[in-house]
Amino acid sequence: MATASARAVGGKKRVLSPSAKKARSRNLRYGIAFIAPFIVLYLIFVLYPVVQAVQMSFYDWDLLGSTKEFIGLGNYERMLWGVNIAWSMTHMFWVRLGLLVVAVLLLFTPVKSKSITAWRVTGVLALVALAFVLGFHPGENGFWNDPDFWVSLKNTLYFTLISTPIIAGLGLIMALALQGGRRGSRLYQMAFFLPYILPVSVVTLIWSYFLSPNQGLLARMLEPFGVDPISWLANPNTAMTAIIITTVWWTVGFNLVLFAAGLQDVDATLYEAASLDGAGRWRKFVSVTLPGIQHVLLLVMVMQVIASFQVFGQVNIMTGGGPGTKTKVLIQHIYQTGFRDFELGYASAISLFLFALMLVVSVIQMKYLGKDNTK
């Protein structure tokens, strides 16, 4: 990538001979011919939909009547605003205080060294802005225009915050247990990886019944321990837990593979050196393994967060967002807004909100991982 652009820039400065000119136009022709099939589909089915989503989000776009009415930012107001919204210092006080503390911590090193990067400024400003924005809440007799949006956002974030550390942690533990290429470790890896290849509807088929209080195996397995059957999916307190358990079982193998690949890349001589220094197992893990797989760890976290923001299948099949709206997630809200309520314009606005949310995570990924790759 870098060398290619350097060459192109270098080529521009020189005066081209006729034969070089001919070669250049030949290259351009072939280059276009080779990328055209991909690029055409890419423009139509990947890039253009984003543009169209932006356009649609400014319209009251009804699916059934096919009526379109320009309403400007109306959809965004409906999504993010409400009636009698107030701002107060104390609303979600501890969460917001936490955000501010993180912002101050981020400023700690720059103040010491008296230099700051643009990224850090952006990060600090974003945290402060978030802390400010979270102060808004419905005041007396007030309500959000779309409470379901906030509920599904909250559920999505909750799902992400709980499932990501579990999946990443369990994947790492499994990879560590299989580390070293012992005989049979391939078989164990296959076993742990196997659920990942199942279609989502098969996973939900297994787990809906596995967790079922009457027919399920889990209730039977817990019986000897004196645990009464729990109707996991119908109980508002356990429904999200059930979804998370299902997701962990389904996807942890993917992360196991990433971690296993990462562990292989850790320099073996570092372990030997640590052994010679008399480092114990925990010490080796902290000072050799963890730094060695930092890159993979971040990658797993980011991929997991991005995937979790888009969680849909398990929820839609297992609970349909219920009981009530206890497990409703953002994609499901978009799906229902679009295809149950037939409001495509508003659904597009929520899609773009989700896109923006994921963009923030992707930018973090690009920033840290991109730096590593150019090394």
Place this chain on the structure above:
Amino acid sequence: MSTVVSPSRVKTLDAPSVTLEPRRSFRRVSGTAWYHIAMVIAALVWLIPMFWMTSLALTDNEALTKNTTSLIPQDFTLDNFLGVFSVGLTSQWFLNSAIVTLGTTVLTVFLCAMAGYAFAKIDFRGKTIVYASVLAGLMIPKEAMFIPLFTMFADWEMHNTYGALILPRIAAPLGVFLMTQFFSKVPDEVEEAARLDGAGPWRVFFSIMLPLARPSMVALAIFTFVQTWNDYLWPLVSATKAEMFTITTGLASLQGNFAQATELGSLMARGLVGSLPLLIIFVLFQKHLIRGIAMTSGDK
């Protein structure tokens, strides 16, 4: 990390040893044995839900109305599996999935290989910016953008067709990224030698580059196959007629149906058959699949 059982625990085993040598080997053997026992138990526990599913699929539906909590088929029968293709639309869904998945996989791999070759090996103006815009596509969530895609295919009156299920999935930025990475590692000399023999870019691509890229293409193909077979949201949105369901959306549609609760065995058999292509791929190509996943981390 080389032994799982800590030395202090091994000591308590109190091996009646005379010399040091046998004792050490005994230690190692028992350590390894403990490791394998622990791992086998963990793996079996992990797969219990799948064993249970298989057991249900092999049990007569009648018997399942009384007891569903056995890991060994109580009233063994193959009827559930035989019924998969004769009762209901499952065979149609299976066929749909096969067509869509094969079409998507072949086209994705081929187009990504072509584009990747051009980005890595042909110097043309504007390449950098085009490639950058393709990489930017990595950040676009394909799950989130289904509303505009839906309107687009509705305008073309193409919903409930194979085209609608295949077309939006072909242009995978990740595939281009992987193939570009691969081709840029191929030394230029390989190509130059062929050029001197008078081969044009097409000849070079088809007769030299594609065969070289086979391992990467296989990895990408398997990854795409699994992803496409398991795709849920877009088929759910686009293919709304029951006979156009894929196996993934079809099986999901059966689960909302409470009548199925009395036919648990045949439902589980359908699930297993629906996963069969993936299970076969997994057994045959797991090395490639795992490599494909490791490749997505961008450093392989």
